[in-house]
Amino acid sequence: MRDKVLIVEDQFIEANDLRLMLEKAGYQVTGIARSVQKAIELIEQEKPSLVLLDIYLKGKLTGIDLAKRLREENIAFVYLSANSNQDVLAEAKATQPYGFLVKPFREKDVLVALEIARYRHEHSLESGFRREAALQKQLAGLVTSAGNWQHTIMKIGVAIQPYISFDLMRGELKEADHTRYSSGFLRIGFNEYQRIDFPEFRVMTGLSMQAYEVLQRSGHTDSIAAFYAGKAFTELCSRDPLKKLVAGYFGMASYLSLPLHLAGGGIFYLSFYSRSADTYTHEHLALFNRLQQALAETIDAALAIKKTPEGAETLKEDPLPPDGNSTRISGFEGIVGTSHRLLNVFDSIAQVAPLDTSVLILGESGTGKERVADCLHRLSPRKMKPFIKVNCAALPASLIESELFGHEKGAFTGATDRRIGKFEQASGGTILLDEIGEMPIELQVKWLRVLQEKEIERIGGSAPIKVDVRVIAATNRDLEKEVAEGRFRLDLYYRLNVFPIQLPPLRERKEDIPTLANHFVSYFSRKTGKKITGISAKVLQELQAYRWPGNVRELEHLMERSVLLAKGDTIRDIVLPDQKETNHATDAPRVKTILENERDHILEVLKKCEGKIWGAGGAAELLNVPPTTLQSKMKKLGIKKEHTL
Structure with a gap:
């Protein structure tokens, strides 16, 4: 006999269909509860290992209320839902379920969802114990x-x-x-x-x-x-x-x-x-x-x-990863900055890269989602295998299925040869599905089954093909809003959202702007053969005051143009877009942040000392801080000696 499952569903026909499916597959159904109170009684009596839980139940208490108790008692559960608005989805997600099933569902979908839930539950416990044991050993x-x-x-x-x-x-x-x-x-x-x-x-x-x-x-x-x-x-x-x-x-x-x-x-x-x-x-x-x-x-x-x-x-320090492996993380090539929001992204990348977990990268256009996907693949055990990138927004809806899964010769008019799809090409490696929010909803069902069952079927094919692929998805859309408005499947969203990485817009990490700007100037100077050595303090202030609706990509293009137009060895002028169109602030003067005021003060002292940091009469002495502290501050704030000239 397999796991004991409790069904919490107030619609008799749907609950009975689920019971028949599960008993046929060998599960022991401990009962059907139509309310939270009845479910609590059955849980105390039968001690199920898995619960299929409808979000919407009759009575004052909902499935979400019961889920909080299941989480405390360490019982795995999968939500059942026909639809959800954004508020309900956010509340349900906060309970950390082990899956979502969207009504109506096929028998195979239910069985696969339960298998995944059981696997994730067991391995989350085991992984948690292993990680904590490794940390205890490391502390000692x-x-x-x-x-x-x-x-x-x-x-x-x-x-x-x-x-x-x-x-x-x-x-x-x-x-x-x-x-x-x-x-x-x-x-x-x-x-x-x-x-x-x-x-x-x-x-x-x-x-x-x-x-x-x-x-x-x-x-x-x-x-x-x-x-x-x-x-x-x-x-x-x-x-x-x-x-x-x-x-x-x-x-x-x-x-x-x-x-x-x-x-x-x-x-x-x-x-x-x-x-x-x-x-x-x-x-x-x-x-x-x-x-x-x-x-x-x-x-x-x-x-x-x-x-x-x-x-x-x-x-x-080069700390050991949580599993005790001593392999050093080499870095995050292509991503520049040290702001706290970006460091949180680095933490997430380092944590999930060694695993096969699906990753969902969220962020506005131009924030660097593809760069993050590159790092995830490069820092994973699959780094020597293919990394296939697919832009869902650039493909006509009629071709996406053929592009992803391939087709057999003669499958449709114009299919003169067999085509190997992107999933097969990525076998053993990683596939990035960029702009996943643009995928037609009818294809989302097929993709969900690929994620769950680890197999594809070519158009016109007669048998499924097993694939070993790590999936990374990226989008600039608000997928929770898309789910609430019926344009994105709830179960697919949850299946992807196992490990989300939210990239901050550039306006929320302005302390990285000097470093990024200097990085792009150095890069485009080498590329164009021009000898540009820096950016004036005036230009840096203008860059930090701008809102950057196009994020890092907009800054990159602007610095490329500025390098091409620069007449000396320093960028002293810059042409920003009309801020009336992009800045939603009022006409009142912008209040500088503490870091911006600190940067201005250090620049003023450095100019007074003609760039001298160490020794008598140096900036460190005037500021009454150790020279090493001042140098660390300068590095963090993107201050170079040439800025003081």
Whole structure:
């Protein structure tokens, strides 16, 4: 007898059809529930391993309400639905189901969906245990006598980044309400962190020693692990002026506090800040509860090592991937920038690239979706196999099926030869289906079956053909809206949306504009044979004030044109499109960000020092920061020495 399945469906005919299908296939149907209350009773009595769950049920409680309980009890479930609006789809997706079945469905669709759900459920548990075991082992091996406690804390951050994302991490040891040790690490690159200790933080924020001590004494501490976002984070900052200062200076929007009670005495607080408001969840608290003993033992051992002198430094680490494999990630060729939103994309790529999981890349036109697909293939075990790209928007609807699946000779008028489709060409490798939102809905059914059953059938063919292909899809459309309006199948959307990667528009990562602009200038200078060495500060300010509706692609084309028109070795003028058409802001002056003001201030000081950074009379001395800190800041803000001339 196969798995025990509970059917939660209030339409008798549909529920009975499902029961007959499942019993014929060898499943044990534990019952049919027409309400959430009845389903709860059957779950307690029968303990099913899988639940087929209709979203819309009669009564006050819906299938989504039941799904939340199933998730807590670790029971796999697949939604049944005829249609869904955007709000319902978003709410259903948040429960993390193991599949969607769209009514009406064929028997094979139901059986395949259950097999996939069972497989994903078992492997998600197994994978989670393996990943956490690897992390526990990694934490235990971090402390060495040659290191120091700050370096170990930074290594903890690097190890935990794939599980608990952060833009700033702080570590503080408190003994009897007195802070003994304190150190922080700001993420400035994919595997690059800048250490910010007490002296550097005071210089950055302009705090006196007395003011800092007052803020620190009035700070809020959590007795248990907790996270704050949105209104809760705003209220936390109003109660804790030091956290408010950190959040305002670095642009943070959420916070996670992990207190660790050490065997050596005192409480060590690991604090994580993120510039995204939705980073931290209850799952992070559950993970911490499982890791707290390993973390406490690692920090206890690290604090036993003699503390090194305070000072800012930039640290680079090559952490092991979650599975313990020591292969280094070589990089993300073709993608330029270090903004926190782009670093989150890098994290996602590194996490999913080694797997065969389908990936859905979402983003506006010009954000670099094809570049991300290139990285996913290049960093995967399939990198030596074919990478086939198909632009669905460029193919006539009548030819898409033939293009993807191929056809036999004589299958239709004009089919004079057998044609091998893109899926067969990509066998063993990867296929990118770009602009997937343009695919006709009648073909979406066939493609869904390819994803589920791993087989295709040529037009005019007599037998299915097994294919081993990793699928990456990309679109600039809002697929949830397309689903709600009936232009995209819900079950296909969910099957693709196993691992979505959302690319930020350029206007949301403006700190990357100087780096991108200089990258394109360098590239087109080499290509054209012109010797362009830089971009003036005035032009960079204009670039950062523009909204970039065409994103990185628009910036690339603009810099190519600017290189061709440049008369000297520096780009001093640029012609931007009429911003009245693209800028939806009012006529009021734009308020500069903290990073833009910081960049302007550093440029002003560098000009005053004629570009000198080190030594007496240098910019680092005037700014009262270590030269290494200033150089790291300049790199992050895209400041080169030629900008000061």
